[in-house]
Amino acid sequence: MAMPESGEVADERRGTATADPAVAVERSEADGGFKGGGQQQRSRFEAGSMPGMFGEKGEPSLLGASEPGAGISWEKGEQLRRYAVGLMSGTSVDGIDAAAVEIIGVPGGDGGVSVRLLAFENKPYPADVRREIFELFDPARATVDRVGAMNVRLGRLYADAALSVIGKAGLSPADVSVVGSHGQTIYHAPEAGFTVQIGEGAVIAARTGIPCVSDFRPADLAVGGQGAPLVPFTEYLLYREPDRTLLLQNIGGIGNVTVIPAGCGPEDVYAFDTGPGNMLIDGVASLVTGGALAMDAGGALAARGSANETLLGELRQDAYYALPVPKSTGRERFGADYLERIVRRGRELGLSDADLAATVTRLTAWSIGDAYDRFIAARYAADLMIVGGGGSYNPVLMRDLAAEMAARGVTVATQEAVGGSSDAKEAIAFALLADYAMARQPANLPAATGAARPAVLGRSRTEHSTRLGLQARQALLERGYSRVRAQ
Structure with a gap:
């Protein structure tokens, strides 16, 4: 049986209500997640209740620091800091979630990485696009010409979403090392070893001028996995x-x-x-x-x-x-x-x-x-x-x-x-997965997907798509920056 992939966020943000106060559910007063421009939302948890996210003085760290403490710095006083954009569109087909993030640390290094959300936006799909995507869920209607045309059109919409959230974060495209785009799944058949996400990465790269990583799922399928779920890898990095x-x-x-x-x-x-x-x-x-x-x-x-x-x-x-x-x-x-x-x-x-x-x-x-x-x-x-x-x-x-x-x-x-964001969480994940792809580091969890072994996920668009990740990581490792410490 063919199945769309799991773990994608349906857009329930419009017309929402506050949870019943009698229910033991924690939600911050500043509902809606992180704000743009680098203003990080504070958590209602007391200091120390989330060791991976709070420092000794009780101040929230960069989201998901992989060791207890605040931000991450290199032992010799330098930081490997870069900016990335993650794009996510889920099974609800409401639109495009776009997150601009700051990433610090070496992908695959001993110290791990930390992520800070700078800006988030949701761009609803035009009504005709949403309608046609639903039609493409039916293999009998998903003809090559229709799929090809929508692949390009979505690439343009994703590129626009990336540029918009970059501006909201106060960055320029030249500041951003990579765009990670999940794409829109129209068919997922792990039992047959294939999956189809559309939203052409080459179009995103061409329109933004930024390297783009897309097609994350096939590499896991190729080594016996289901191609889903992929987000658990980033959850392991950020929440353990x-x-x-x-x-x-x-x-x-x-x-x-x-x-x-x-x-x-x-x-x-x-x-x-x-x-x-x-x-x-x-x-x-x-x-x-x-x-x-x-x-x-x-x-x-x-x-x-x-x-x-x-x-x-x-x-x-x-x-x-x-x-x-x-x-x-x-x-x-x-x-x-x-x-x-x-x-x-x-x-x-x-x-x-x-x-x-x-x-x-x-x-x-x-x-x-x-x-x-x-x-x-x-x-x-x-x-x-x-x-x-x-x-x-x-x-x-x-x-x-x-x-x-x-x-x-x-x-x-x-x-x-x-201290996180329900809206932005999966877009953040694909920014981080793209960062790992650029460094050619494995980014699946075989125990989660059923794959036979770890795999480097994603296809990169533009000839320079791996340059920043590979060169930065290699230079730092050669100079002995394989460990990190809390600031």
């Missing part, structure tokens, strides 16, 4: 802690979790798709309103209904939940046909539109708790689940998820609560 086991739960169109055990090495990290995320929630909202709603913004529809236990019991029997890990899923399993069956069954049971929305919202929360029981708890008792993606802006979903995980002794927090 010596004393706490963390779960990084993304709720985009599909939900996926990364398990980062306390004091782990890269071989200990694993990840998989937990099941449907916003795909069912948004799909039900659209279907029952005849398209008047594109999503259940802020959980408003679900908040007026009640989850139906009969329908929930039936939906929980889907075979996906018991499949062994690593695994991934997508529209082919939880797409249009599945949604229509849910709504038909709901009508047979006499459910209202709000009840249907509440039921699939509860299903998403249940699937995450069920995945923890089946595939995580016996190996690692988690301390904290950090939730990102569009689903983190749905207070009904977050309430249900907090209740699920509280019963298992796991605290739930949002990306914003730990």
Whole structure:
């Protein structure tokens, strides 16, 4: 079965509401993540609660410093500092997430890297582009001429998004070492060994004048992986802690979790798709309103209904939940046909539109708790689940998820609560993956993707695309800068 790749963020940002204050979910007061121009958001966690992100004086460090402490500097007093842009477009097909970041450290070096978000923007797709992308999900309609034309058009839109966020960050294109573009997935078939993302990297490189890395997934597929999820590699770099086991739960169109055990090495990290995320929630909202709603913004529809236990019991029997890990899923399993069956069954049971929305919202929360029981708890008792993606802006979903995980002794927090950004997280990840590609460093986690071995991900566009990463890294390593220390 062909599947779009996992772990992509659905855009739930418009019309969102604040989470129920009675629910044990941490979100920062400055909701919406990092701000542009290098203003870093403060966390509500007390100093020391996130050792990988806070220094001795309690000030937030650069996001995800790989060792406890503040910013990273070279032992001889120099810094390898560069700027990158990450572009992400997910299964919700809402538009392009663009993040401009500062990266410090040597890719693949002993000291790791740190990342600071400088600016973030979301550029919605034009209505005709979004409509045609959905049509291209159908292989019968994805003819070569249509795919080719959209590949170029998206390249232009991605380039525009990159240039826009660079300006918002107060940079010029000449300051930026690389653009990492995930592209728009239109078909993902890991069982057949291929995947298709469009949004031509050569167009991005030509229009921005910046080297572009794209097509990240095929290299993992070529060595036996599923080509997904890829973000766990960056989560390992940026979030691991010596004393706490963390779960990084993304709720985009599909939900996926990364398990980062306390004091782990890269071989200990694993990840998989937990099941449907916003795909069912948004799909039900659209279907029952005849398209008047594109999503259940802020959980408003679900908040007026009640989850139906009969329908929930039936939906929980889907075979996906018991499949062994690593695994991934997508529209082919939880797409249009599945949604229509849910709504038909709901009508047979006499459910209202709000009840249907509440039921699939509860299903998403249940699937995450069920995945923890089946595939995580016996190996690692988690301390904290950090939730990102569009689903983190749905207070009904977050309430249900907090209740699920509280019963298992796991605290739930949002990306914003730990100083991150639910909006920007995956765009940041592809900026960092591009940085590793430029240095020709492996950037997949075989335990997460099922690959036989680590692989260098991505294809670079322009003849100078690896020059900065390779030359800078080699020069520093030759001069003995293989370790870092906290400032």
